[in-house]
Amino acid sequence: MKVLIVASECVPFIKTGGLADVVGALPAAEKKLGAEVAVMIPKYSRIAEEYRFHMTHVIDFYIDLGWRRQFVGVDMLEKDGIRYYFLDNEYYFKQNYVYTDGDFETERFCWFAKAVLESILRIGFEPDVLHLNDWQTGLIAMLLNEQYRHHNALRDVRTVFTIHNLRYQGLMSPLFANDLLSLGQYALSKIEYYCFANAMKAGIIYADAVSTVSPSYANEIRTAKYGETLDGLLSSRGDGITGILNGIDRKSYNPWTDKALSCRYSKNSLAGKAKCKAAMQSDLGLRVDPDAPVASVISRLTNQKGLDLVDQVLPGLLDLGMQVVILGMGDAWLENRFGSLANSDYGRGRVAFRCEMNDALARRIYAGSDMFLMPSAFEPCGLSQMIALRYGTIPVVRETGGLADSVIPYNKFTDEGNGFSFRNYSANELYNACRDAVELFRNDRACWQRMVVRAMETNLGWNESAKQYLAMYSRISGK
Secondary structure (H helix, E strand, C coil): CEEEEECCCECCCECCCHHHHHHHHHHHHHHHCCCEEEEEEECCCCCCHHHHCCCEEEEEEEEEECCEEEEEEEEEEEECCEEEEEEECHHHHCCCCCCCCHHHHHHHHHHHHHHHHHHHCCCCCCCCEEEEECHHHHHHHHHHHHHHCCCHHHCCCEEEEEECCCCCCCEECHHHHHHHHCCCHHHHHHCEECCEEEHHHHHHHHCCEEEECCHHHHHHCCCCCCCCCCHHHHHHCCCCCEECCCCCCCCCCCCCCCCCCCCCCECCECHHHHHHHHHHHHHCCCCCCCCCCEEEEECCECHHHCHHHHHHHHHHHHHCCCEEEEECCECHHHHHHHHHHHHCCCCCCCEEEECCCCHHHHHHHHHHCCEEEECCCCCCCCCHHHHHHHCCCEEEEECCHHHHHHCCECECCCCECCEEEECCCCHHHHHHHHHHHHHHHHHCHHHHHHHHHHHHHCCCCCHHHHHHHHHHHHHHHCC
């Protein structure tokens, strides 16, 4: 089985969110199960020189985008037995950003869609399955079926389209998209969306199989509440939508080997976690107190992540004696609120806020916290709660999407579970869940430690998920 995974980002080369983590980890898991896997992404100028230096040039050629004659360069880097292809065009991807908007965003990912298919015809890697990810790749499934099936190398290729976040759909002017890709009226009518062309819709309609990144999200997006106006289309697919829970790279996220931590630890030796907590409290200006429960948030600061609820309950959490650490960037009003509270007399020593994206600091916060808050309005999968579990930090989450699939609520009668959860999008319910967690932390430390061990034992690696993806590939390709 030969698989080409196509996406707009991939760890360790370029990352803005969880998509990059998935595309970075899934290929290795599939390779271990016997698949031959390659990855293809744009060659952004922000890719570090340490990777660019080791790339080898494969080929270059030109493609037509309407009246435009545009360059395509293909570079390749092999890492851990996986081939990574980088499609190069400095006009589209030399900027100091990953994503933008408007017609230029439409043009650069129309170029990417066509460049992917044209590259497959030239690089000598002919996949059985194209695994496409999110709206930036949706047009590839459309072009393959409408314009490229006559090529021998693409005649039998099958496609999987994975929805990582349905909210972002790649809306574009149909006239402009047609000018770039010569789609024709029939194809444009199939992806019409309130006078726009919809790249996410293209992927859903044209792919041989559609998946999402958790079973619960697969069910949720077929409802009006979570379907982002595409619930009818998603429900209409006769073969359904397959939900496959993401995993995390357990080798990278390992508190026993993580070099970012001040002290390492494992489920069999938890003393180091207490030392990580003290070091984090000191470094972030919190009062060093082993008995103060520390809750953390590591997130984009948006209402989607439930940060408006966190803002509402923060005073109550401080009254419970908690300390709160927030790391992230996002909406200005949330940055201002958290920054003001951390710098106020009321919050000083009890609230720490860092307005940045810092992987090493994030790892120290995961390790040094007792609890992790993730009360998302919706969450296709979520990786942060999985990382928290790996580091023995107890999640407090809302029961939605991948949060519901990965966090098992604590049951005081059976002493089971690896976290705390609540159902409705409510500040009161978030507060109550945090209060329950604080009470257990304070009143039964032995029980809390057992839950920490269960959290660290939670199996959230990629092996089972990779098996499910390979089964899907086999189903649609017959191989």
